[in-house]
Amino acid sequence: MASAERNLLLNFLTLASLSILCADTAFSIRIPDRISSIPRELSEPSLKTAVLSLGSFWRSEAVFGCLNGVVRTTAGYTGGSKINPEYRSLGDHAESVLVEYDPKAINFRQLLEIFWSSHDPRQVFGQGPDVGNQYRSIIFINGTEEARLASMSKEREQTKSRSSIVTTQIQQLGSFYPAEPEHQKFELKRHPLLLQLIGNLPENELERSSLAAKLNGYAAELCPPRTQKQIDAKINEIIRKGWPVLRDV
Template sequence: MASGERNLLLLNFLTVVSLSILCADKAFSIRISTAPRELSDQSLKTAVFALGSFWRSEAVFGCLNGVVRTTAGYAGGSKINPAYRSLGDHAESVLVEYDPKEINFRQLLEIFWSSHDPRQVFGQGPDVGNQYRSIIFTNGAEEARLAAMSKESEQTKSRSSIVTTQIQQLGSFYPAEPEHQKFELKRQPMLLQLIGNLSEDDHEKSNLAAKLNGYAAELCPPKIQRRIDAKISEIIRKVWPVLRDV
């Protein structure tokens, strides 16, 4: 479903819902459940990557099966408590919390390489600067080995240019300010209305928000993008907020 068509369908849906509210003269809130399936934090693993603007980077990973939460932030530098307007030598990064029973670090690396140009020096597309450099952050020797192997494999695809991606042991990760979390989703007011205008805390921690952030940016794998299209179409057909997950 094209983004223009999706927005038109959502607009029609929200118009009908608004009329229903007026006729019923009752308080009403559109709400989609944001709770992922039960997983303890102890069962999750984390990975951190830098691949350009963290707005897009967060959307890249949010839709993947097995990814539970994503957080935009800063890593790779020495400045304490960096901020968007004062991040020092940090890179814009994304922290990915994932279920290792469904997706592993090697698969996340594949998404990392396919989602940006690792041969561009200190930047991605029009975003140029040290904060947009390409980095794989690792936890322990095994992740460092897998990262090095994947970089070597990426380099063999073309010898005419150098893969500039750095591999660093992860130090501190600083979450970005609330306005930078799920940025692509926040650019879609109709989707925000559809899910009930989540709190800032929910935007950072919600599995649903992570998936819809990727969907809003049209960066989900095609199968997942179509599945979410179908869920939204189902809501529109029923003219009632029945969607509980994607």
């Protein structure tokens, strides 16, 4: 399904179901108070984490959410010294994304490949129209092997062009602070129909949902083409069957 057709479909269905959505009090998204500013424990011990900064965390979270092997994503702040940073008061932190992934399905090296291909590491002090220290490019490392892989990948990236310098920093991971609820799954929240299709999850469930992570990438049209088509097919199937809840893609 082409991008224009997908947008028309989502817009049409949103309008067609507006009366249903307005009547359903469960449709409102519940946003609890921010619970914690310390790194959360992994829910599955077999998972690993990677933390990367590549510009706005709205887009960064969507970039990684659709990858096979990525289980969850969280937008947040890290790389600075300020305690309990907030969106309007970041201090010296960078907008970042924490990626929880299954190392049997995807590895740190592959995540770095997506990192390099998803932003301009040669742009100084920002990304695209977003200018500022909070949008700087950083690979956060946790251990010798990650440090080695990060350094090697940066060297490879630099060899692609000697006319400009790769500005990406490689930095030891410190505290990661999850961003406020309104910044989590931002691209997905711009499409109320998709939220409706997965059952209007409470905010805390939405943040931790693997399905929401994938749909966040889908909503931003950042999934691999094959995955985008699979999700298109699932949505069309739901329409044919009469609006059941979307459980997986």
